[in-house]
Amino acid sequence: MLIETQNAKRLAIYFFYDRRGVVDGYVPYFLNDLKKNVSEIMIVCNGKLDIAGKEKLEQYGKVLVRENKGFDVWAYKTALETYGWDKLEEFDEVIMLNNTIMGPVYELSETFEKMDQKDLDFWGLTEYFKIKGDPFGYSPYGYLPDHIQSHWIACRRPLVSSKEFHDYWENMSMIEDYAQAVGKHESIFTKTFADMGYKWGVSVEMEDLRNYSGYPLMMCPKKLIKERRCPIFKKRSFFHMESDFLKNTTGEQTSELFDYLRYETNYDVNMIWDTLLPNYHQFDLVKNMNLVYILPTNQYNRELLEEQTKENKVALVMHLFFEDLLEESYHYVASMPQNSDIYLTTDTEKKKEAIEKVFAKLPCNKLEVRVIQNRGRDVSSLLVGVKDVIMQYDIVCFAHDKKTAQVKPGTMGASFAYKCFENTLSNKMYVANVINTFVNNPRMGILSPPEPNHGAFYPTIGFEWGPNFDITRKLARELGIRVPMNAVAPPVAPLGTMFWFRPKALKPLFDKDWDYKDFPPEPNKIDGTLLHAVERVYPFAAQQAGYYPAIGMTDKFAAIEYNNLRFYLRDFNNIVVNQGIGPYHDDMICAVNQVLVQRGSIKAALKFRMKQKLRRILPEKLYKKCAKKWKRMRGFETEE
Known part of the structure; x- marks a missing residue:
């Protein structure tokens, strides 16, 4: 289905969550631009929303505050049910998006004009490429297929009015955690409807990056913004797990993104600071943004x-x-x-x-x-x-x-x-x-x-x-400090x-x-x-x-x-890698921890050796176990 840009009737369902119930400046900035391109906006908030925040959001459309259950998936489901299928089918396009993305760096009209010319049934901004295996344990395919990232999925009338689309949402089970949000919705939505014959695409050309990165928006965001005019970036870029970044990059991706936004675009980076500092741990911000200043003497x-x-x-x-x-x-x-x-x-x-x-x-x-x-x-x-x-x-x-x-x-x-x-x-x-x-x-x-x-x-x-x-x-607490x-x-x-x-x-x-x-x-x-x-x-x-x-x-x-830390790390690697543990840092940490916790037990030692062999065959499963434990220890929010 093609869309006539000037006469298009669009509904945007915007999911919002903030642990404090505060609407930071990046949200109105985004909605101001979005409002120029859609007919209606419905904002669904999970959890609390303070009075000032609600007043801000009500400038853009109806605001629905619901209990913090079901993540963004059930927020979308609730909004769809609130409108009803008959009303939804009056729109040329229904967009489901959320506040895990920030921007726009470029006006969204550019994206709409580009995608309106494409004969599609649904589309997104960015794509996540196929992953072998199922790290979340919920995929009906046994792996994670290519999929549109759920921070923006636009569905056109032929899909929205279909029985298949209605059944998908009406039969959606409750989402209990982040793994289910990805495994039961985000990672399968695209393939589910593509297999039924519905056509899809993304606005940011990414196919040539398939072997470059499985997750380009996270691992090379500057490349997407600068070279491919991607209008958005992920808030998670600034507090994502360092171990995942260092499996894929040398740690430059987020500071490169920030510097590009600060010096090469009109985006006010104070909006980034205003939402990061109250919500996320300083250690993650300093590491991901490389906030270390080496100054001349x-x-x-x-x-x-x-x-x-x-x-x-x-x-x-x-x-x-x-x-x-x-x-x-x-x-x-x-x-x-x-x-x-x-x-x-x-x-x-x-x-x-x-x-x-x-x-x-x-x-x-x-x-x-x-x-x-x-x-x-x-x-x-x-x-x-x-x-x-x-x-x-x-x-x-x-x-x-x-x-x-x-x-x-x-x-x-x-x-x-x-x-x-x-x-x-x-x-x-x-x-x-x-x-x-x-x-x-x-x-x-x-x-x-x-x-x-x-x-x-x-x-x-x-x-x-x-x-x-x-x-x-x-x-x-006595000083009134409430940051993480x-x-x-x-x-x-x-x-x-x-x-x-x-x-x-x-x-x-x-x-x-x-x-x-x-x-x-x-x-x-x-x-x-x-x-x-x-x-x-x-x-x-x-x-x-x-x-x-x-x-x-x-x-x-x-x-x-640098030389001191290199010496320490080299000693550690010499010992651990020579024991067949690695090659990734988080693999080493998990394996060494297992040995130390279970030391003294012959059975545990044999079990460890077997796991090391299986790790080479099934790396995702071991990684999943360790990564989930690490995330839980670090207290990361379950945000896309």
Whole structure:
């Protein structure tokens, strides 16, 4: 069936879900364009919807709020039943789409005009290519066939008015989970009706990518948008499982997508941040968007720095406790721009005099040394000691002198301090580039050095929370922080308590009326205290305020970090792969975990060896088992 674009009568059934019941800006933006191309829009919301959100959606059509059951499949079924077949058959086209897609990057009229010229019974925007085997266990075909992705399926009158279409929806069983949503609907809808003789297609030409990627919209979205004028992209691109990305790419796909949208299109990427930050874990966002900034230590733009520090008030807050480290501390403080303000805190008048003597020659706009109580260490220096002035500034660096005397040999602790300082206040050129990075990335709220991973600190990667998750979550709730936080996904936190930040990004922390007595008296135990909760809550405070956390490194230290991590990974691979485990990272993790859990049992060892052989024959089944467990542990939402 061909459609006459100018006179087409179209119904769009738009499925909406948000765990908070909030309608973020990307939804009205999308519906504004969609409304220009359809006759009616019906919006079906699963779960809750706040008053402001309902008012926004009602500008585009009738809004139906239903219980959060059946995923998008039963939302579509409910909408179809609400209209009734007689009414639905009056439309030339009925489009079922959902808010798992964002855009449009190009006006949707372009897509409609293109597809109206094609003699089809149903069509979509993008295609998912055939998968051997059935990872979800519901396919009547024993595999997942080529299919239109269910975020947009447009059905024309011949299909909508058919008995087959009516039967398909009337006999649709309840969808209990994401696996059923894919296995019982999305992956079989296309083949079901194609086998009956109905013609289908997609607007984005993809056939030549069949051997390039089974899921082009996820694995190479920039290619589809830039080269094939795909009008949409997946929200999931920004929080999808890293293991799946790294099976298919080197991890560039999402940051390439974001940069293209930001610099090469008119799409406002703030709409992406506005929906990601309240809803998804920061660790996934930082990994998928590669929010790690490697900055030069040997070049900067002096004129640009002067301009930026005139427009943005910059300060350093540093707590100094060890008199024997004053000269070393001066070296790092001297990296700040000359027109910045410097606040140094210490715990005695005697130390204050020593500090003023050493720092008397420091070139800066303002130098102030404050005596604070010796309770709360460096944390109270920031949250209490300078609270009266901190919100006057746009960009602030926070640091403290550091010995880490609890680990031996001393070089181990000294290297931890080196890692913190070098990636915070390495030299004037690095600091200038940090400031420039904040100016150029207005949604970045906190920039931290990478976590320690040498010597006794090696297990920090994988155990970033330590014994501090419960106390951090408790503190977050007290501060009104509601962004996602779980014990499996680590915080993107400054685990040396040195970092750069925007004071307004840490407003949830500064809004609390902190007092020295809130912190444990000295000496206190190393871990599990409020001090370590604050250290880990910093990035969540920024996320709550609408800013993202990021990692910052000097160009010199990035080389050190790369070689260290490569050494660790190479050792792991040498052992595991030589035992016949692999080749994929998640296969290795699942297999090693099985061995460790079941070790000591001959029966378990034999069972493991058999599974390793079967894995080479039936890789999807083992992958399915491990992937489902990983997703469940990570707390991913069941969203397409």
